[in-house]
Amino acid sequence: MQNDVPAQPGFFPGVDVVTISLPAWTKGFTAFIGGFKTDEDRMRLAIALARENVLRGSGGPFGAAVFEEESGKLVSVGVNSVERLGNSAMHAEVMALMFAQAAAGSFTLRAPGLRPHVLVTSCEPCAMCLGAVLWSGVQRIAWGAPRGAAAAVGFDEGPVFPASYQYLEDRGIRIVRGLLAEEAQEVLRLYQERGGSIYNA
Numbered sequence: 777m778q779n780d781v782p783a784q785p786g787f788f789p790g791v792d793v794v795t796i797s798l799p800a801w802t803k804g805f806t807a808f809i810g811g812f813k814t815d816e817d818r819m820r821l822a823i824a825l826a827r828e829n830v831l832r833g834s835g836g837p838f839g840a841a842v843f844e845e846e847s848g849k850l851v852s853v854g855v856n857s858v859e860r861l862g863n864s865a866m867h868a869e870v871m872a873l874m875f876a877q878a879a880a881g882s883f884t885l886r887a888p889g890l891r892p893h894v895l896v897t898s899c900e901p902c903a904m905c906l907g908a909v910l911w912s913g914v915q916r917i918a919w920g921a922p923r924g925a926a927a928a929v930g931f932d933e934g935p936v937f938p939a940s941y942q943y944l945e946d947r948g949i950r951i952v953r954g955l956l957a958e959e960a961q962e963v964l965r966l967y968q969e970r971g972g973s974i975y976n977a
């Protein structure tokens with residue numbers, strides 16, 4: 777079929793590559809990948825990523841990381857990059873899961889031969905991220921600040937219901953709620969104090 781409208785840069789199909797990248801400063805957080813034995817150790821990293829993202833002005837107040845469950849090895853990190861990358865899907869959790877799957881070379885972290893993985897995130901996941909968790913192959917998720925804390929700052933977390941969690945749990949995904957919640961909420965307040973933008977209110 778003939779289309780008489782020529783492709784233009786900036787419009788699909790002129791744009792056929794989407795690049796997903798971490799801010800350069802995250803390299804300082806991934807230099808040491810061992811020793812994250814406890815959930816608290818892992819959550820402190822996620823919160824530190826969230827805080828640094830705010831202080832550096834590279835995105836929203838959310839950080840996440842994927843670890844090998846038993847060894848505590850850090851597999852990947854993510855920080856909210858919605859505005860930096862101009863992409864509404866670039867939540868910290870989605871980024872961390874994407875990089876973990878890239879590292880594993882698989883669309884699921886439950887692929888044969890892979891060890892169990894856990895996603896640790898500084899804030900309760902939004903509707904999109906909870907869905908991403910379901911398909912990711914992680915066997916456990918731990919979150920810090922509750923969705924109410926994100927909502928208090930102005931972020932809409934979307935349609936997440938008790939049944940949503942039950943759905944995941946019924947499929948063998950264990951959930952740790954409110955881990956180091958106070959420290960995690962502190963980053964949300966910091967973002968608010970600094971006048972950070974709310975991109976999905």
Ligand SMILES: [Zn+2]
Nearest residue numbers: 867901902905
């Ligand atoms: Zn999200």
